[in-house]
Amino acid sequence: MASKKLTLREVMGLLFADPDPDSEGENPPLGDDDRSISECASRSSGVGENSAGTSGVSVHSFYSAGHGASLDEEVYQEWIKSFDEQVGYRGDRELSTDSRPIDFLSLFLTDDFCHITMETNRYAHQYLGSHELMPSSRFHEWYDVTVPEMKAFLSLHLSMGLVHKSEIEDYWAEFWPTFTPGFGKVMSRNRFEMNLSFFHFANNEEYVERGQPGYDRLFKVRPIIDLIIPRFSAVYGPRKQLSLDEMTIAFKGKCTLKMYNPNKPDKYGYKAFVLSEAKSGYVLQWSLYTGQHGDEVTDLGATHVLVRQLMAQHIGKGHELYMDSYYTSPAVATELANVETGLCGTVSSQRRGMPKALRKTELPLARGDDPVFMRRGKMLACAWHDVKPFHLLSTLHGNSCVRKRIRSKHTDSGFRDRMKTYLFPHRSKKWYNRIVNAILSISMVNAHIIYSSMTAGPHKPLRAFRSYR
Secondary structure, three states: OOOOOOOOOHHHHHHHOOOOOOOOOOOOOOOOOOOHHHEEEOOOOOOOOOOOOOOOEEOOOOOOOOOOOOOOHHHHHOOOOOOOOOOOOOOOOOOOOOOOOOHOOOOOOHHHHHHHHHHHHHHHHHHHHHOOOOOOOHHHHHOOHHHHHHHHHHHHHHHHOOOOOOOOOHHHOOHHHHHHHHHHHHHHHHHHHHHHHHOOOOOOHHHOOOOOOOOOOOOOOOOHHHHHHHHHHOOOOOOOOOEEEEEEOOOOOOOOEEEEEEOOOOOEEEEEEEEEEEEOOEEEEEEEEEOOOOOOHHHHHHHHHHHHHHOOOOOOOEEEEEOOOOOOOHHHHHHHOOOOOOOEOOOOOOOOOOOOOHOOOOOOOOOOOOOOEEEEEEEHHHEEOOOOEEEEOOOOOOOOOOOOOOOOOOOOHHHHHHHHHHHHOOOOOHHHHHHHHHEEEEEEEHHHHHHHHOEEEEOOOHHHEEEEE
């Protein structure tokens, strides 16, 4: 039998209908019985930008199935654990307001990072032993790189993100308008380019072929990821509010990990998921998308498993997680609520577990109509129409507050803009170099955030912090 499309007035009538006081049983899942668990904010004309509280918004109480007891919405905002974790720097190394930028960066690029010195030398010997060099090849002059020389190489590598030139050779060119004498004082051009050619992070002899047990698409950069990324959470305690989003590492070379997204400024590149502190943008966890999934993805979904992995070290502490509709779902909200973690984010009305009554086909809201709320346990679902239909899922808020904030499209996007500004600017045929460059830039931004949190203002901007020795 064909279903009849209801008008807005008829939908509101159903939403306002009182539940049967003689009914028994538990509350049905959110959206299974619209009349027993839904509520609606009646039409009002007094809700504007930055309006808060109940002024101009009439919200009907919820009823639990069976006894019709009125529930207090404020209760749902008090369930989360009080946040009392240490915020800011918590590393073992003593730092002060007199510490140099290199001291902050060394929190991530530790002495263990010099593992790349050994792998660079190993790769150079493997290459030279398996290739016949041309008589004019500069590789005839190769000798093993030392730890101090590798640090000097990395300093020049990072400095090239500050001074953009079209070719690497231009940094050593003596043409007077663009002369940069500092590079030549640290290392010769030939030596830098040889180090860059053999810059390596893993032993090729340990590579596992595709299709074999233990195969890893990120084998080439796995040592760097395992060495640096865990340090982000180890040396810094985030504030209560966290943010989960993705970033694109621009790359147009040949690689099976490369993705295409026409809606992003960088349409071609690697996709990475980032858990960060919402206020400062400090990166706590970072995961590159490879397309490889474990067995648990089959039952939970890839985004659910991703949120679980990135939040593993931050659950049970009273954090609030904010994210977009790519990650938000009732299943994720329920799991986080069970471990004392709140969630707030936009959500697709088609997600499993979302109430059908909030879908556009069932709730034909028009621009200017007041939001409609529905609750199940700690979860509050909200639908309203701004420029287009919009849905929100939260375990942090009640339905007694309406707040609207207009954000300019020119607003600084924070961390991602800072990270992209200082990336190593030159292309490479090696697919993994771009990933390592991104991790180094993230380390630099995180070091600057720790520096800013430990020193009184005015603080050096990131560019000055990066160029300071």
